[in-house]
Amino acid sequence: MAELLGASDGLTASAPSYVEKLVEDVQDELNPPPESKVSTAGLPDDRFIDRELSWLEFNARILEVAEAPSTPLLERARFLAIFANNLDEFFMVRVASLKRRIATGMSGPIPSGLSPRGQLAAVLARTRELMERHVHAFGEQVLPALSAEGIEIVRWGDLGESDRAVARQFFHERVFPVLTPLAVDPAHPFPYISGLSLNIAVVVRDEDGREHFARVKVPSNLPRLLPLGADRFVPLEQIIVAHLPRLFSGLEVVQASTFRVTRNQDLEVENDDDESVLKALERELQRRRFGPPVRLEVESGTSRRVLDLLLAELRVNEDEVYRLAPPLDLTALFTVADVDRPELDRPAFRPRTHPLLREREDGEPPNFFSLLNETDVLVHHPYQSFTTSVQAFLEQAANDPRVLAIKQTLYRTSGDSPIVDALIDAAESGKQVLVCVEIKARFDEQANIRWARALERAGAHVVYGVVGLKTHGKLCLVVRQDEDGVLRRYSHVGTGNYNSQTARLYEDLGLLTSAPDVGADLSDLFNHLSGHTRHLGYRTLLVAPESLRSGLVEMIAREARHAEAGRPAGITIKCNAVVDEEIIDALYQASRAGVPIELVVRGMCALRPGVPGLSETIRVRSIIGQFLEHSRLFRFENGGDVEYWMGSADIMHRNLDRRVEVVIHITHPKVTKRLEELLTFATSDEIVAWDLAPDGVWTRRKGDELVDYQERLISVLAMATATVS
Numbered sequence: 001m002a003e004l005l006g007a008s009d010g011l012t013a014s015a016p017s018y019v020e021k022l023v024e025d026v027q028d029e030l031n032p033p034p035e036s037k038v039s040t041a042g043l044p045d046d047r048f049i050d051r052e053l054s055w056l057e058f059n060a061r062i063l064e065v066a067e068a069p070s071t072p073l074l075e076r077a078r079f080l081a082i083f084a085n086n087l088d089e090f091f092m093v094r095v096a097s098l099k100r101r102i103a104t105g106m107s108g109p110i111p112s113g114l115s116p117r118g119q120l121a122a123v124l125a126r127t128r129e130l131m132e133r134h135v136h137a138f139g140e141q142v143l144p145a146l147s148a149e150g151i152e153i154v155r156w157g158d159l160g161e162s163d164r165a166v167a168r169q170f171f172h173e174r175v176f177p178v179l180t181p182l183a184v185d186p187a188h189p190f191p192y193i194s195g196l197s198l199n200i201a202v203v204v205r206d207e208d209g210r211e212h213f214a215r216v217k218v219p220s221n222l223p224r225l226l227p228l229g230a231d232r233f234v235p236l237e238q239i240i241v242a243h244l245p246r247l248f249s250g251l252e253v254v255q256a257s258t259f260r261v262t263r264n265q266d267l268e269v270e271n272d273d274d275e276s277v278l279k280a281l282e283r284e285l286q287r288r289r290f291g292p293p294v295r296l297e298v299e300s301g302t303s304r305r306v307l308d309l310l311l312a313e314l315r316v317n318e319d320e321v322y323r324l325a326p327p328l329d330l331t332a333l334f335t336v337a338d339v340d341r342p343e344l345d346r347p348a349f350r351p352r353t354h355p356l357l358r359e360r361e362d363g364e365p366p367n368f369f370s371l372l373n374e375t376d377v378l379v380h381h382p383y384q385s386f387t388t389s390v391q392a393f394l395e396q397a398a399n400d401p402r403v404l405a406i407k408q409t410l411y412r413t414s415g416d417s418p419i420v421d422a423l424i425d426a427a428e429s430g431k432q433v434l435v436c437v438e439i440k441a442r443f444d445e446q447a448n449i450r451w452a453r454a455l456e457r458a459g460a461h462v463v464y465g466v467v468g469l470k471t472h473g474k475l476c477l478v479v480r481q482d483e484d485g486v487l488r489r490y491s492h493v494g495t496g497n498y499n500s501q502t503a504r505l506y507e508d509l510g511l512l513t514s515a516p517d518v519g520a521d522l523s524d525l526f527n528h529l530s531g532h533t534r535h536l537g538y539r540t541l542l543v544a545p546e547s548l549r550s551g552l553v554e555m556i557a558r559e560a561r562h563a564e565a566g567r568p569a570g571i572t573i574k575c576n577a578v579v580d581e582e583i584i585d586a587l588y589q590a591s592r593a594g595v596p597i598e599l600v601v602r603g604m605c606a607l608r609p610g611v612p613g614l615s616e617t618i619r620v621r622s623i624i625g626q627f628l629e630h631s632r633l634f635r636f637e638n639g640g641d642v643e644y645w646m647g648s649a650d651i652m653h654r655n656l657d658r659r660v661e662v663v664i665h666i667t668h669p670k671v672t673k674r675l676e677e678l679l680t681f682a683t684s685d686e687i688v689a690w691d692l693a694p695d696g697v698w699t700r701r702k703g704d705e706l707v708d709y710q711e712r713l714i715s716v717l718a719m720a721t722a723t724v725s
Helices: 024-030 051-067 073-104 116-148 161-178 236-242 277-288 304-314 330-337 368-372 387-399 418-428 445-458 516-530 548-564 581-592 653-657 669-682 709-720
Strands: 018-021 182-184 198-205 211-217 225-229 232-235 252-263 268-271 293-299 321-324 377-381 403-410 432-437 461-463 474-481 487-494 506-513 541-544 571-575 597-601 618-622 632-636 643-647 659-666 690-692 698-700
Touching (some): 051 698, 161 225, 161 236, 225 236, 232 236, 368 487, 368 506, 377 387, 387 474, 445 461, 461 516, 516 541, 516 659, 632 669
Antiparallel strands (some): 018 268, 225 232, 487 506, 571 632
């Protein structure tokens, strides 16, 4: 799940040759941050938790939600699918990068103290434990519970004749025409196995008694789970295996088992002096499909002979093999989770319109420009609708004849993006439209290339950011000549992408404002992204890589000075990851000065809380729920003059040093009051959360009196807002 950068057309002929690693996590080790300005005197060498193992513990928390009987049944299936999908990406990127660094000798020191090989061994051991636990949770817990409720995933051997007739018809009409059995012999080389594809290893015997190996790929463009009616499904691979004699006529099918390969998805983009970043990326995407294997999953009943063949042909080591009970690839459970059985799922949720953005009494939509000249508006997704807030703001700007220009960053958008449509409409109507498209957003590269081309055709100015960086900031600037003749700037700064689909799933915040200082700052920043300017003196923003790291370090140190002087001090941070060593050391030093520190971290955390003499005043908790916690908030007590900051950056090397990130100082009293309420609740002891111990172990709180953080927010906002029709 990521986001990235942009610059002007100067990235083509005038740019020097360069190699940019798109897998940013690798760069965290290969290109460490600048020398720390934070004193490490008295800090122990073992003060960092390993980041890779910390990520695996995040996925373990996902699995724990799926294992909990208190979780609604269909949501348990959904979390099993999320776990599988997360682990696929972890192998494609993180395990792949670890193996590559070891193989090339590029590994530098790891802050956790593990050697590169030791880190890889620990990661593989932990992933094996989690994958086996995942299979057990499905087969021994969730599958029987689903069956008891009449939702079944049925093997071919358990089907009745009427169900088999349905499956046979589907096979002959939809499956058989697209299957291609590939034999392996001196005349037929071992076929290329695409990453994450599900395959069937088949051993057949000819009339002379000789055995041969063949591979059949399970088509990915057909339903993985064939519905048989009444919430019953049969896996597609089961149907294919049952019909293998039809594929191998004249041969005896001796055995068949499924397997799956995960490949390295690391990309390297090199652009020559005469080649644009976009063209270089398009070329490199073609190479991605052929990355080396990093994991082989095989059905537990796979014979040694077949396994040895796969190991030899795929060049996979024994420690990279995972023998699992079928079915492999439990991302298929997303289909089961979407079964229409509301009594087995969480109550249906629909985003609600922010109270200030409701339709007027005459049925007309609100006038964003008049409203924002009166007050700032903080929208909280998905509780409050993205469609009737951010999207409506962009659409109104695109259609308003008084709007002269729109400037926008795009990192990830939805497949049928209304944001892109609005920008195209604005450009076609003659407005000046600048779009900084991050075409290197991991796994969304191809889609972003399409958006870039479509926007260019409409007449928008499309740029790809600053060389060597990625534009991850969530920014929109609208320039309008208002009715009084004054030129004003209207801004949106958010924590999440301009994506109407993920805005229903990700928890994010966005600020809509007409504050002149914010508008002036965004103008300067967009000029930096589109031209060759270099602006450092922002009024309301901290911008990476220039000022965000140093700004955070200084604000943390300021709290330490307040604490030592006996003034009010305290730090609260809510984000996705805390792994940057310099920031962690700054937090340790603040804790040693007596500053109370609360961290709400969804994913990785390399900081050890509660260590005597090091982090006694630091508490770390994680909130996992039906929505992906994604907002980034910073609160500093500041001697009693509390400061609030909000933005797109996590506490990671890449966010602070290799991305264009934006964190905005929030000052509007109504908005700061709301942020205070959110942070107070997120750090309270009354919510369901996981607490981090000094040894890196996360423990889920238990107790009937605990409340679900997200469900409480839903109920509170439901009382204050109107339902979107």
